[in-house]
Structures are given as structure tokens and as C-alpha cells.
Amino acid sequence: MSSHSVSATRRVLHNAPLLDAINGKTPTRTPVWFMRQAGRSLPEYKKVREGIGMLDSCFMPELLAEITLQPVRRHDVDAAILFSDIVVPLRAAGVAVEIVPGRGPVLDAPIRTREDVSNLPILDVDVPEVAAGIGIILKELNEQQALIGFAGAPFTLASYLVEGGPSKNHEKTKAMMHGDPETWHALMQRLVPTIVNFLKVQIDAGIDAMQLFDSWAGFLTERDYTEFVLPYSTEILQEIEQYAIPRIHFGVGTGEILGAMSRAGSEVMGVDWRVPLDKAAERIAAVSGPKVLQGNLDPALLFAGTDPLTREVARIKAEAATAIAAGNATGHIFNLGHGVLPNTVAEDITEAISIIHA
Numbered sequence: 001m002s003s004h005s006v007s008a009t010r011r012v013l014h015n016a017p018l019l020d021a022i023n024g025k026t027p028t029r030t031p032v033w034f035m036r037q038a039g040r041s042l043p044e045y046k047k048v049r050e051g052i053g054m055l056d057s058c059f060m061p062e063l064l065a066e067i068t069l070q071p072v073r074r075h076d077v078d079a080a081i082l083f084s085d086i087v088v089p090l091r092a093a094g095v096a097v098e099i100v101p102g103r104g105p106v107l108d109a110p111i112r113t114r115e116d117v118s119n120l121p122i123l124d125v126d127v128p129e130v131a132a133g134i135g136i137i138l139k140e141l142n143e144q145q146a147l148i149g150f151a152g153a154p155f156t157l158a159s160y161l162v163e164g165g166p167s168k169n170h171e172k173t174k175a176m177m178h179g180d181p182e183t184w185h186a187l188m189q190r191l192v193p194t195i196v197n198f199l200k201v202q203i204d205a206g207i208d209a210m211q212l213f214d215s216w217a218g219f220l221t222e223r224d225y226t227e228f229v230l231p232y233s234t235e236i237l238q239e240i241e242q243y244a245i246p247r248i249h250f251g252v253g254t255g256e257i258l259g260a261m262s263r264a265g266s267e268v269m270g271v272d273w274r275v276p277l278d279k280a281a282e283r284i285a286a287v288s289g290p291k292v293l294q295g296n297l298d299p300a301l302l303f304a305g306t307d308p309l310t311r312e313v314a315r316i317k318a319e320a321a322t323a324i325a326a327g328n329a330t331g332h333i334f335n336l337g338h339g340v341l342p343n344t345v346a347e348d349i350t351e352a353i354s355i356i357h358a
């Protein structure tokens, strides 16, 4: 693994609501950003991406910076999320992976055997295009706006590698986990340095916080999560601890495993929309003590109109307040329970953000 030093040029943010919420201060307003806030919902995104492949765009500094900033300009969110993808570090390491429009990441050669695992390249170099893009973004953000970097967690990345593409049931992945646990553990162990290195590249370039996306971890039982996944996500978050930037950990449908996931060691736990935040906080606090909550508006509510949206936002804020008052959480970052849905109207996102800020 290559070594990186902490960026000497890290910005010092003043009254940034997202960081204040994480650090136990009272934010000037409820911090909010939306997963998948960049991308398909924005006409200006479709325009700049025209004729350029998704993964290619992630390696073009000016373009990735522009796409990252588009939702910040349009919606007045409190954080930018780096425009990238969970398979970018794999591509940077030399893995033959493409993002097929309307489908997602697809691999030329899925990883199925111990030999495949041994031949999987490890990312041990800088990713200068991503670092340069982050440099451009940071010049454009003001002191209240945080830049969140991210990486896919080893389980979610492994699912794409083993299945060869997006999967509904993750059956090949679970088959390896249970049928050939040695190969499974070897694969997870092999992904750790690539993920850590990709996060360090972003930290070195100056990101203000990071999110580990274990999007599909909710497909696992708590027992399997704990045995086959938790040690590796823990290792990654531990490696990042020395850089003292906030760590957010998120997965979809993880109500049953929130306690187990909280053991991996993030400051913030992302919660999907299926679990009320006060219940989520109880599950987290019972295992790891109180943490900051992030979430958890159902992305479908962006289609429901102003009144239902306003009611749901109020409910979620009240549940977060209940969790904090009960000592089960130390703060709240507003977000969706998963990413912005493909057909969401950009103006409806702006309206939701202003309702959340009100």
C-alpha cells in the first residue's frame, strides 16, 4: 500500500452545518444532502455528460468537478458528494469494468476462484485525475459547504465482482461466502487496500468527510454480516481514523443489522427509510453508544407533492429529536433513505431541500 500524508492544505470550515452536526455543535440550519444528488435528475448533467462514458467522466477533473458542483449550485445543499462511482478504484487499478447505461457496473471477467482473487489488481498508486478534480471542487465551495468523498465497502464491491454485474439476489456472492469461505475471505482481504488507498487519495486531496457505501449489506443476515463482512469494513474505517475526518457508514435495508454495522466504527450511521430514526438510534446505541444519524426520507416522497413531503420531513426531524433527547444519538444529518430516483424532477428536489432547511 502506498503511503499518503494528511493534506497540509485541508480547509478549515466555519459554521458548516454538516460538520457542526457531526461534532455535537448546534448547526445554523439542519444539514442536508441527498445521495445521488448529482446525475440523471439534472438537465445540466445530461448536457455535460453527452457522448462521454460514465466511468470516463469520473477520470476527467474539470468534468467531475462540474458535475459534483451542479446540485450544490441548484439546490443549496450543505454538502457536495464527489462525482465518482464505487467501481472507480477498480478501474484505476486496471480491472476491466464498464458502467452500462441503465444497468450499472459490468465486469469482463467475474471473480469466482482463488486464482481470480490472486490475480485481482490492487490499487497502490495515486489517482491524479480524482485528486485534481477534488482540488477544483474545493476552490468553488464556500466555508459552509462540505465535500464528502466515498468508497464502496468490500461486500458491495465484491458483489459486483463475483456476480459480474448488478444482481437482484446476490446468489453467487452468497454461494462463495458459504461454499468457499477461504476464497471469500481472500477476496475481502484483497479489496481492503484498494479501498483504503482510494479513500486516502481523496483525503490527501482535501475532502471534508467520507462515506463508506455498503449498499447491499442489507441482503445479509446479521450472523453472516458479522462473520464475513464486518472485519473488513472495520479494518477500512480503522485505517481512516488517523486522518480525523468524519466517517459515515451506510447501507440499504439494514434495519436488522444496524447494531452490527455500527461496530465497524463510523461517527455517523446512515439509515434507510424503512426504520424510524428513533428506533434506528436505539439499535445503534445499544451496541456502540450514541452516534450521529443520517437519513431517512423515502426517495419516493419526492413524487408526492408539497403537503405529504412537509409532513414526512417534520416526522423525520421529530424522530431524530426524540433519539437525541433520549441520549441515543448525538446529531442528525438529513438525507434520503437511499439515492434520488431516476425520474425525480430537479425542481422537486430544490423544494424538498428548502422545506428541510425551513
Ligand code: 1CP
Binding pocket: 034, 035, 036, 037, 038, 039, 040, 054, 081, 082, 083, 084, 085, 086, 087, 099, 100, 101, 102, 103, 104, 105, 150, 156, 165, 166, 167, 213, 215, 339
Ligand atoms: O450524487 C451522487 O451521489 C453521484 C455519485 C455516485 C455515487 C455516490 C455515483 C454516480 N455512484 C455512486 C455510488 C454507487 N455506485 C453505489 C453506492 C450508492 C448507492 O447505493 O446508490 C452503487 C451501488 C453503485 C453502483 C452503480 N453505479 C449502479 C447501481 C447498479 C445496481 O446494482 O443496481 C449504477 C446504476 C451505477 C452507475 C452510476 N453511478 C453514478 C451515476 C450517476 C450512475 C448512472 C450513470 C449512467 O447510467 O450513465
